[in-house]
Amino acid sequence: MFLAIDKHKKEKIALMDDHKNRVTYQDICVFCNVYGKTIKRRSLLFLLCRNTAGAVLNYLACLENDIVPLLLNASIDEELLEELCQKYDPEYLCMPTDATDMCKALTGDGKVVLEEYGYRVIWMDTDACPMHDKLALLMSTSGSTGSSKLVRYSKENLEVNAGNVAKVFGWTESEKPVCDLPMNYTMGLNVINSHLVVGATVVLTDYNLMSPDYWNVVKQEQCTNFTGVPFSYSILTKLRVDRMELPYLKTLAEGGGSLSENEFKMWAEYASRNGKRFFATFGTTETSARMAYLPPDLAVHKTGSIGIAIPQGEMFLLDEDGKEIREAQAQGELGYRGPNVTLGYAVCREDFKLGDVFGGEYHTGDIARRDQDGCYYIVGRKSRFIKLLGMRISLDECERLIRDKLQVENICMGKDEKMVIYITLAHRCDEVSDFISKKLKLYRSVFEVRYIREIPRSESGKILYQQLEI
Amino acid sequence: MNNTEKYTQVFMTVFQVHKEALDESFTFANIEMWDSLAHMTLITKLEETFGIMFDTEDILNYGSFFNGMKILEKYGVDFSI
Numbered sequence: 261m262f263l264a265i266d267k268h269k270k271e272k273i274a275l276m277d278d279h280k281n282r283v284t285y286q287d288i289c290v291f292c293n294v295y296g297k298t299i300k301r302r303s304l305l306f307l308l309c310r311n312t313a314g315a316v317l318n319y320l321a322c323l324e325n326d327i328v329p330l331l332l333n334a335s336i337d338e339e340l341l342e343e344l345c346q347k348y349d350p351e352y353l354c355m356p357t358d359a360t361d362m363c364k365a366l367t368g369d370g371k372v373v374l375e376e377y378g379y380r381v382i383w384m385d386t387d388a389c390p391m392h393d394k395l396a397l398l399m400s401t402s403g404s405t406g407s408s409k410l411v412r413y414s415k416e417n418l419e420v421n422a423g424n425v426a427k428v429f430g431w432t433e434s435e436k437p438v439c440d441l442p443m444n445y446t447m448g449l450n451v452i453n454s455h456l457v458v459g460a461t462v463v464l465t466d467y468n469l470m471s472p473d474y475w476n477v478v479k480q481e482q483c484t485n486f487t488g489v490p491f492s493y494s495i496l497t498k499l500r501v502d503r504m505e506l507p508y509l510k511t512l513a514e515g516g517g518s519l520s521e522n523e524f525k526m527w528a529e530y531a532s533r534n535g536k537r538f539f540a541t542f543g544t545t546e547t548s549a550r551m552a553y554l555p556p557d558l559a560v561h562k563t564g565s566i567g568i569a570i571p572q573g574e575m576f577l578l579d580e581d582g583k584e585i586r587e588a589q590a591q592g593e594l595g596y597r598g599p600n601v602t603l604g605y606a607v608c609r610e611d612f613k614l615g616d617v618f619g620g621e622y623h624t625g626d627i628a629r630r631d632q633d634g635c636y637y638i639v640g641r642k643s644r645f646i647k648l649l650g651m652r653i654s655l656d657e658c659e660r661l662i663r664d665k666l667q668v669e670n671i672c673m674g675k676d677e678k679m680v681i682y683i684t685l686a687h688r689c690d691e692v693s694d695f696i697s698k699k700l701k702l703y704r705s706v707f708e709v710r711y712i713r714e715i716p717r718s719e720s721g722k723i724l725y726q727q728l729e730i
Numbered sequence: 731m732n733n734t735e736k737y738t739q740v741f742m743t744v745f746q747v748h749k750e751a752l753d754e755s756f757t758f759a760n761i762e763m764w765d766s767l768a769h770m771t772l773i774t775k776l777e778e779t780f781g782i783m784f785d786t787e788d789i790l791n792y793g794s795f796f797n798g799m800k801i802l803e804k805y806g807v808d809f810s811i
């Protein structure tokens with residue numbers, strides 16, 4: 261079975277959530293079996309995710325029964341969801357039962373074919389979607405904008421990454437991770453996969469780090485490890501979690517962007533002082549979440565490093581001509597080779613027929629430095645993506661949204677944790693910042709809208725980004 | 731500005747709302763915008779404004795405009811003047 265689910269202890273709890281659901285490994289097997297008899301194989305299904313047992317069960321049952329899910333956040337903007345539905349025309353929509361009202365317009369007369377664990381699968385009565393045998397899962401390239409550009413995963417991508425990440429961390433069935441990163445976010449999904457593959461108990465929660473409920477869960481369930489994005493760590497710092505009594509929490513993992521130097525140092529030292537482990541990791545949606553990790557015993561000495569490649573993987577640097585740099589100490593675009601490199605992208609339904617386009621190699625668009633010990637450090641970014649609160653945001657996508665929906669000419673720029681939007685209409689600054697903050701569901705202080713008289717362009721009409729300040 | 735005004739001002743800035751919106755229903759559970767980043771910003775602003783440093787429990791339980799004042803009183807912020 262997928263992730264060897266049927267090989268684990270049958271009575272052991274695999275998934276638990278905020279709604280008191282307790283799902284054993286045996287329950288997963290049963291659910292998968294029912295699913296296979298109800299939902300068509302090789303069909304396309306949109307899964308609107310919350311961090312609940314129901315959502316994970318639907319995901320696992322899809323993978324087990326060769327149904328291809330696109331994982332989306334259940335709180336996705338309705339218009340964006342509609343756009344995606346029009347573009348990819350899924351045969352099934354799967355969503356939390358209490359969210360089906362919101363989606364009435366979309367599902368229309370769709371027939372409910374399955375309802376369990378607070379989730380509902382709706383048959384959309386549309387044509388089957390031809391797809392390549394290897395295609396097993398789809399994720400959006402940019403979680404919040406629900407970008408219509410998707411990444412195509414094979415089953416092997418997910419399983420091999422789950423196994424290798426479990427190996428790196430040394431996970432066993434006695435682990436109990438608290439998983440608050442959304443499961444439609446590649447690293448969130450990896451936390452789930454890498455624990456299910458070893459037969460552990462995954463504690464799913466939708467509570468946020470700033471709520472007392474969250475910490476009640478961590479304490480009551482005696483969670484053993486935590487994975488966070490940089491913003492999660494800012495909250496931990498603010499909450500002075502280093503002073504909290506958390507004897508069971510043994511491992512702190514970080515990924516999805518770089519911590520500030522101070523915070524990295526602080527958490528690495530906190531871990532080493534308290535007999536815990538601090539793991540900095542690095543990955544991308546295109547490489548099934550994780551491709552690098554810094555061994556925890558190096559964390560105190562190598563501040564800010566993403567470390568070395570995970571097992572079966574290889575990292576390398578490319579010069580400006582795309583040639584591999586051989587010198588030990590060097591700087592260039594970070595590339596990765598390994599079995600967790602996904603199949604490629606999809607921008608339309610036709611693309612689901614494509615096979616392995618990446619061919620096991622992915623160039624990240626990040627600029628990295630390699631030190632004398634072979635450890636890597638991210639120093640910047642080549643591509644037009646930034647990370648806001650750990651979520652990867654496509655700047656091009658944001659420009660398109662603002663242009664299409666508000667008819668405002670604009671330029672989105674930024675670095676991690678801040679986006680600057682230049683517009684040519686001074687009186688619409690507030691409106692733009694309101695709009696983008698609502699669309700991305702991110703608090704407005706991470707956006708700054710500035711007025712500019714004219715967008716600087718080259719003779720050929722290309723935007724001259726380097727003339728604008730961030 | 732007295733402390734009540736300062737306090738109200740912090741909420742108005744953080745949540746971009748008018749004074750009138752700040753009543754007993756202005757709580758973490760009711761206000762959609764009051765997410766974790768807004769909460770972080772609010773706590774930081776309150777700490778700066780009143781020169782205090784919250785305990786973890788108080789940060790976690792800081793869930794409403796009204797009850798928040800009681801928490802601040804524990805840190806010696808006087809709202810009667």
